[in-house]
Amino acid sequence: MFLALKEIRKEKLRSSLIIAMIVLISYLIFILTSLALGLARQNTAALNSWGIDNVTLNANANVDMRQSLLTKAQAGTLSADEAYIGQASVVAKAKGHDNESAVFIGLDATQFVAKTVKLTSGHRPQTAHQVVADTAFEQEGYKLGDKVKLNADKTAYTIVGFTDNAKMNIAPVIYGKLAAWRTLKNLMPGPIASAVVSKDADYKASSDALTTYKLKTFINKLPGYSAQNMTFELMIGFLMVISLIVIAVFLYILTMQKLPNYAVMRVQGVPSGVLVRATLAQSVLLVGAGLVLGTLLTVVTAVAMPASVPMAFDVPILAGAAGLLVVMALLGGLIPVRAVLRVDPVSVIGG
Amino acid sequence: MAVLSLEHVDQIFGQGSARVQVLHDVSFAAEAGTLSLIVGPSGSGKSTFLTIAGGLLTPTKGAVVVAGNSYQARSPKAREQLRLGSIGFVLQAYHLLPYLTVEDQFALVDRIKKSGNLSHTELTDLLDQLGIANLLKKYPAELSGGQKQRVAIARALYPDPAILLADEPTAALDGPRVQVVGKLLADLAHTRQKAVVVVTHDARLIPFADAVFEMTDGRLSRVQQ
Numbered sequence: 001m002f003l004a005l006k007e008i009r010k011e012k013l014r015s016s017l018i019i020a021m022i023v024l025i026s027y028l029i030f031i032l033t034s035l036a037l038g039l040a041r042q043n044t045a046a047l048n049s050w051g052i053d054n055v056t057l058n059a060n061a062n063v064d065m066r067q068s069l070l071t072k073a074q075a076g077t078l079s080a081d082e083a084y085i086g087q088a089s090v091v092a093k094a095k096g097h098d099n100e101s102a103v104f105i106g107l108d109a110t111q112f113v114a115k116t117v118k119l120t121s122g123h124r125p126q127t128a129h130q131v132v133a134d135t136a137f138e139q140e141g142y143k144l145g146d147k148v149k150l151n152a153d154k155t156a157y158t159i160v161g162f163t164d165n166a167k168m169n170i171a172p173v174i175y176g177k178l179a180a181w182r183t184l185k186n187l188m189p190g191p192i193a194s195a196v197v198s199k200d201a202d203y204k205a206s207s208d209a210l211t212t213y214k215l216k217t218f219i220n221k222l223p224g225y226s227a228q229n230m231t232f233e234l235m236i237g238f239l240m241v242i243s244l245i246v247i248a249v250f251l252y253i254l255t256m257q258k259l260p261n262y263a264v265m266r267v268q269g270v271p272s273g274v275l276v277r278a279t280l281a282q283s284v285l286l287v288g289a290g291l292v293l294g295t296l297l298t299v300v301t302a303v304a305m306p307a308s309v310p311m312a313f314d315v316p317i318l319a320g321a322a323g324l325l326v327v328m329a330l331l332g333g334l335i336p337v338r339a340v341l342r343v344d345p346v347s348v349i350g351g
Numbered sequence: 352m353a354v355l356s357l358e359h360v361d362q363i364f365g366q367g368s369a370r371v372q373v374l375h376d377v378s379f380a381a382e383a384g385t386l387s388l389i390v391g392p393s394g395s396g397k398s399t400f401l402t403i404a405g406g407l408l409t410p411t412k413g414a415v416v417v418a419g420n421s422y423q424a425r426s427p428k429a430r431e432q433l434r435l436g437s438i439g440f441v442l443q444a445y446h447l448l449p450y451l452t453v454e455d456q457f458a459l460v461d462r463i464k465k466s467g468n469l470s471h472t473e474l475t476d477l478l479d480q481l482g483i484a485n486l487l488k489k490y491p492a493e494l495s496g497g498q499k500q501r502v503a504i505a506r507a508l509y510p511d512p513a514i515l516l517a518d519e520p521t522a523a524l525d526g527p528r529v530q531v532v533g534k535l536l537a538d539l540a541h542t543r544q545k546a547v548v549v550v551t552h553d554a555r556l557i558p559f560a561d562a563v564f565e566m567t568d569g570r571l572s573r574v575q576q
Contacts, residue, residue: 002462003448010450010490264446267407268507269435270463271428346402348442349518 004282015286018250022290023297025243026325029236030298033321036232038312043225045167047215050113054203055218056196059211063221069191074207081200083111084193086181090150092174097140103168104150106181113197117175122161128179132161134172139307150184169222170310240328247332251283255336259343266345275340283333284326291322353380354513354546355404360413362399373399377571379564381546383513386537386559389550391566397550398518400566404548405438405516406430418513435464439507441517445499447491454487456506468510481505497528508539515539517549521556533559
């Protein structure tokens with residue numbers, strides 16, 4: 001540590017350049033991780049808030065709730081652990097506001113999902129023309145009592161409550177009654193909901209026309225969800241590999257330049273273990289400094305970022321990414337260790 | 352009593368047609384309080400002698416005894432410890448660590464060898480003797496060649512070794528400075544009771560030596576007492 005600290009202090013420009021590179025890499029990793037997490041959460045926040053285990057859809061709906069319709073006869077009798085969900089994609093329109101794409105979720109007020117929706121203000125819908133909207137609407141300037149029209153429906157729906165963490169497919173959710181959902185979908189008599197969701201892990205659809213999917217399977221089949229996550233995972237993985245290569249290359253070059261110094265220290269009786277520890281310490285110190293600055297930059301970004309940007313700054317996950325970078329630094333630092341161990345002190349004798 | 356002795360040392364490099372015998376039956380002894388000079392032309396085996404005397408190379412044949420301890424009987428780690436405690440090296444190009452101040456060059460020794468180093472007072476005396484007491488905060492790049500050499504000597508003496516091995520310490524120096532370095536090495540040997548062994552091709556150092564040996568084609572012979 002002594003040698004590493006002294007060298008970093010003396011070689012300020014060189015160390016600063018390496019640290020600057022680590023700052024950029026770590027910042028990029030933190031931002032991409034937060035963006036990936038934010039987008040993933042905005043795809044599934046509403047689903048996760050219901051506390052469900054599985055989703056039952058029409059077998060022909062290709063695991064897509066928007067394409068699914070089911071009848072009361074198909075759904076059978078529901079227990080207290082099951083609830084109907086009616087999903088419709090809508091465009092919310094109101095005077096003085098831009099049109100807002102949203103997901104309408106029709107609920108039966110007597111079933112558990114309607115009861116799990118936590119309000120930040122207002123009350124639950126009491127008529128078919130009342131809705132509870134995600135706080136994204138509140139951030140757009142909507143207030144309790146404001147009226148919105150959904151799609152081409154002439155009905156004015158009154159916002160009677162707001163709820164947070166109500167996002168699905170990266171769109172804000174508007175909760176209303178199942179009757180309103182049927183109106184928005186222009187349905188003929190028959191279909192009662194898009195899906196049945198259940199808290200019971202053993203629940204199975206009673207009709208052959210329906211299929212029950214575990215929540216994880218359903219989420220992975222959300223449009224674009226898996227592709228988006230894989231893209232981010234690939235980018236973050238590549239960045240990790242790039243950081244490993246960059247750290248290893250820089251340390252290798254630095255160490256190679258110092259081999260004559262190491263040979264002198266070996267002549268003086270400095271154990272090779274001290275030199276190896278100095279190399280690894282230098283790697284960890286440089287990456288540590290870069291991570292601290294990268295974290296500060298990320299914190300500034302988190303504060304400055306508008307709420308509409310789908311980013312989630314999860315400390316344990318970001319700490320994990322930082323930990324991985326430290327592991328990469330140690331791995332990168334190990335590459336030149338072989339050269340340090342093989343340094344020949346005799347090479348500096350005899351001029 | 353000799354603090355450093357080489358007994359019938361042979362050193363052979365390579366095998367078969369590439370076999371080269373660099374040292375032939377070399378015996379040598381250095382006592383405390385003496386300056387011994389090993390002179391000879393380039394390629395005569397002086398550097399190999401120094402690496403063997405310093406425990407950096409195990410001889411093909413023969414024995415090396417440092418402060419009563421045989422090198423051969425020791426593990427590489429124990430040899431490192433013996434070298435750290437008993438032998439100080441002054442290398443031709445000084446080789447001070449560029450990112451350590453003069454002060455830190457000594458601090459590094461403290462971190463590796465926890466005890467037996469010069470006390471603060473003794474170090475101050477040594478730095479005064481070498482005329483470098485005012486350079487403690489300087490980096491090697493800020494020192495002149497002569498200052499670097501004196502710092503290298505101080506660093507070599509800081510662990511209070513019984514033996515000081517110097518490799519061509521006057522290689523790049525002009526006449527007057529050779530006299531200064533010669534006198535300094537002789538003083539260190541006499542006043543600090545060190546066995547100073549200097550390997551050089553510089554005959555200008557001969558007047559300062561207590562004993563002079565000549566290395567010719569790997570054979571060592573005493574030429575002056």
